[in-house]
Amino acid sequence: MHSNNNFELYEQLEDLDGIPSIRNVPQKQTRKKTAIKKRPSSNQVDEIFELAEKENELNFSYGASKHELEWLIASLQDFYRQQWFDDILRLIKGGGKEASVYQCLGNQSTKTQYLAAKVYRPRKFRQLRNDSLYREGRIALDDEGHEIRDDRAMHAIQQRTAFGMRLLHTSWIEHEFQTMSMLHKAGAALPEPYVSGNNAILMAYIGWDDLPAPTLNTVNLTVREAKQVLDDVLHNVEIMLENQRVHGDLSAYNILYFEGEIFLIDFPQAIDPRVNRSAYAIFRRDIARLCEYFQVQGLHCKPQPLADSIWRNHGYDITPNVHPSLLEPEVIDD
């Protein structure tokens, strides 16, 4: 699904600035009446897109800038044509050089009021310094979620050619989607993933009509609440281990807190401890980051013994640590 044109377009979008975040959006937003408000027939949709291409404009309620709109159309038009959503209401988070998440309006076909669309920028994965740390033992996935076996493609990935980097970009997104689907089926608390491809993932939207759920790092809990939330988080960490997954970037920043419930998000770097030799060190870092938040909330949360006991209880061995330099937070090199 990734046409070269799309990638060229994404490449041109590296330097977008001034995209308003949710904080700049008035709480009560009246949706503009637009041609796409009533669900159009597929012919009408094609006409809308032809018009959009011509006039560079689609009347989504969210007022995207010209370049952002082009990027959104390139990333979401297949989903829109397949009638996964009827409108893009607002930007939830993003606008930088990584992923942006949008609140979309659902419809009769999807039977959900809202959806969240996570849309990726080309830089999101390209400059991860330690990507091999997470990719160890992983197969590369194509845009339909199938293993890439083609020699030319594998070679391009190894050589990190432009083509190889595009394949890797898609592979990260497909890994995120597959991990979310598998863990959701296993009963973990995360937004239900609906569909992936074409540079984006659609999933359940978590939040109120006008306001997305906050991430846990912005929430202050009473000690009693904090105990409950820590229990819930650790229960999910255990579900992940039972399903051979370590999140790999778990912290209060990647947990949504909505009316007393938690939802884990942001899974592209999740690893399989059976094939990744750094799995224990990555797991311990996840637990340490969680403990940082819960300590501030007044709990005695000791990362090392906690990580060790959960890890061993799930039948894993404690393997030698990887070099600490490999475990610095991921930074995008500009």
Ligand SMILES: Nc1ncnc2c1ncn2[C@@H]1O[C@H](COP(=O)(O)OP(=O)(O)OP(=O)(O)O)[C@@H](O)[C@H]1O
């Ligand atoms: N399903 C959802 N419902 C509501 N809000 C969401 C949803 N998924 C993500 N968000 C919001 O979008 C933000 C970014 O999502 P995510 O963490 O998956 O992407 P990211 O690439 O890591 O971005 P960042 O680097 O900003 O964390 C989250 O911090 C959260 O505020």
Ligand SMILES: [Mg+2]
């Ligand atoms: Mg995140």
